[in-house]
Amino acid sequence: MVLKYPGKVILLRGNHETRRVSHQYGFYEDCHKKYCHNAIWKACCDVFDALPIAALIDDKIFCVHGGLSPSLPTLDSVMCLQRNIEVPPNGPLCDLVWSDPEESVSQWCMNPRGAGWVFGRDVAEQFVRKNNLTLICRSHQLVQEGFKYIFGNFLCNVWSAPNYCYRCGNVASFLKIAPDGTRDVVIFSAVENDDRRIPERNAAPYFL
Template sequence: MSDTEDDITKHPLGKYLDEEMEPTSSKKFDIDALIEQAKEGQFFDPVTIKLICLKARELLVEEENVVQVSAPVSLVGDIHGQFHDLLEIFKIGGEIPHTNYLFLGDYVDRGAYSIETIMLLILFKIRYPQRVTLLRGNHESRQITQIYGFYTECQRKYGNPNAWKYVTDLFDYLPIAAFIDDSIFCVHGGLSPLLQNIDYVKEINRFREIPHEGAFADLMWSDPDADLDGFKISPRGAGFQFGCDVVKRFIECNNISKIYRAHQLCMEGYLILFDGTMNTVWSAPNYCYRYGNLASINEIDEHLNDFFNVFSCSPENAEESKDNDGDRVKTPLSSKSKHKEIDYFL
């Protein structure tokens, strides 16, 4: 068993980061200064990253699997290391702490700035714990990040994987889902045939690597399908596809109004299914600097009315796109794509 695997089995009360970690009180921790540095795109030395992750762990370990969130709140879907587009979100949706944000996971991988993205979000969580909620997505995983970019990025920027280890250890503490005013259920992926009641989500042991199968995996990996009844094994290799009937039963069983999730690229930035009971929000515009898609955040007011605030990529993203123009996939946007164009990506 590897050191990382050994650490997983001891969460949440066992060994956390490296044993030589300085006690929290032994190093000056100026959170506001760190946030300003992070907003400028600076990435921190490994000792600082360890300290930040330990601070965040102290908060996250106290949160339930299903976090209670009050409206008004803005929902953010996949970001995938597109740091400059994250800054764009704060421009259009409002800065923290003036806006209450619920992030639906997938902060790292694919984009070029995963470490900058996740550190800024963690710092905001530490500074404003009641204004920032960070859920876990399927990419908040050791195995997935070793394949899709975050591990390689940390190796390239630091010369070793330590920063990757500290952050992915912290991922084990992220909550699984959120419940907005006892009416709206939020999760990264989708539903599971093993979970009919939200109370069952509260019983999952989340302090570990995301497993390959089971209810925990399904919540991270599953997708709705407008052409399907019931559940069907997902082509992603984990989770399920599920139909309108599944969503209807879940909503009726839990006496809720709708479900919000992320996890799937939507060319128009969002997708509304099943008469508005299942909604996908996608927040990485021009995904991978090549797909030409729009993005959105979903703004929910105090009366639970919602609005998809659609935006395009930042100027920095456009520059990255020019640099990769030879590999660019040109996907036309059309009004017809709003309810049809949705693609599968890990």
């Protein structure tokens, strides 16, 4: 998509675009195996630091990898965030790439992932209303159906990795937004295993 639409695709930073997580879950190993040194990995990490942390579509749709932060109640506060750094283990930058929505809670709760927060409907609804938004669009949580609305229709989870870790069997999706605001979910499946190379090393069970 980036190659096909270079002026229309914006890559956002997620929790894997950090030195700690990319080292732990295989990217460092892949770079070292292919290039026999870690200079490429270090260069990629410098790029990770420069990636935008969030995006706003037509002033109405807030896009972020993880979720919200109690320290960032407005879009202006997100805009003022110092992001050109390694994501710390806590704080607002960490929250944006690690936090998760949960329908069983209403406010802020500790996140069992050990980073970010779990936030409920009241928190998300207040953020949408205060910032005059129509949708929070995020990822970070595997959904078997590839796409899922949470809290009605003002927060959605878009999962774009089919058959995650080569063993989850899930479909994936991307969300198309028309100029008039109409939303269209496009579902796709993984390439058959016979047509792809599957790594010998099992991926760490990060998503569990």
